Amino acid sequence: xxEVEQDPGPLSVPEGAIVxxxxxxxxxxxxxxxxxxxxxxxxxxLLMYTYSSGNKEDGRFTAQVDKSSxxxxxxxxxxxxxxxxxxxxxxxxxxxxxTFGDGTTLTVKP
Amino acid sequence: EAGVAQSPRYKIxxxxxxxxxxxxxxxxxATLYWYQQILGQGPKLLIQFQNNGVVDDSQLPKDRFSAxxxxxxxxxLKIQPAKxxxxxxxxxxSSPGRPGYEKLFxxxxxxxxxx
Numbered sequence: 073x074x075e076v077e078q079d080p081g082p083l084s085v086p087e088g089a090i091v092x093x094x095x096x097x098x099x100x101x102x103x104x105x106x107x108x109x110x111x112x113x114x115x116x117x118l119l120m121y122t123y124s125s126g127n128k129e130d131g132r133f134t135a136q137v138d139k140s141s142x143x144x145x146x147x148x149x150x151x152x153x154x155x156x157x158x159x160x161x162x163x164x165x166x167x168x169x170x171t172f173g174d175g176t177t178l179t180v181k182p
Numbered sequence: 183e184a185g186v187a188q189s190p191r192y193k194i195x196x197x198x199x200x201x202x203x204x205x206x207x208x209x210x211x212a213t214l215y216w217y218q219q220i221l222g223q224g225p226k227l228l229i230q231f232q233n234n235g236v237v238d239d240s241q242l243p244k245d246r247f248s249a250x251x252x253x254x255x256x257x258x259l260k261i262q263p264a265k266x267x268x269x270x271x272x273x274x275x276s277s278p279g280r281p282g283y284e285k286l287f288x289x290x291x292x293x294x295x296x297x
Contacts, residue, residue: 168213
């Protein structure tokens with residue numbers, strides 16, 4: 073069983089839609105939860121970071137963590153064509169090693 | 183602030199040839215990582231350096247891959263000899279090195295095609 077499972081997609085939504093991206097994990101040592109965005113032919117860039125269960129908001133983005141269910145989500149409100157990218161969930165242990173999901177490719181159509 | 187620099191951007195080689203990638207991390211970042219990203223998959227850690235010492239190379243295929251970080255700054259990753267399954271994007275990342283929360287700053291990667 074893989075340590076991280078991410079909804080594979082691809083996902084295609086109209087502009088303005090609410091997007092939900094999801095990952096589950098099995099490693100209880102994961103203490104830090106992150107979402108990266110990766111545009112085509114670019115490296116990933118950090119979008120959201122949290123270490124506790126609950127919600128964290130940053131503009132149109134909300135990261136949700138449920139440690140008891142080992143489940144994390146990223147919500148994008150009022151999605152824009154510029155949000156079209158691959159979204160990667162990532163997890164860190166206290167040792168600092170990042171484990172990534174395989175990504176969900178999102179297309180937002182004008 | 184300058185980002186993580188990587189070169190070359192693209193490389194095409196034949197199997198059994200050798201290839202080398204170069205990375206210059208963000209100035210002052212103590213931790214440097216090399217990741218392999220195969221098409222359709224997430225990045226997979228190959229090796230992690232803290233300054234010029236290796237912290238984790240458990241996923242590095244040491245029979246063909248090698249990496250070094252001279253003077254704790256630049257790093258090179260080498261593959262010799264290359265196999266078809268090495269076709270991937272090789273990403274370099276750096277971080278300030280604060281334990282537990284490693285915000286990674288990635289370069290744009292080197293896309294390697296092995297024919």
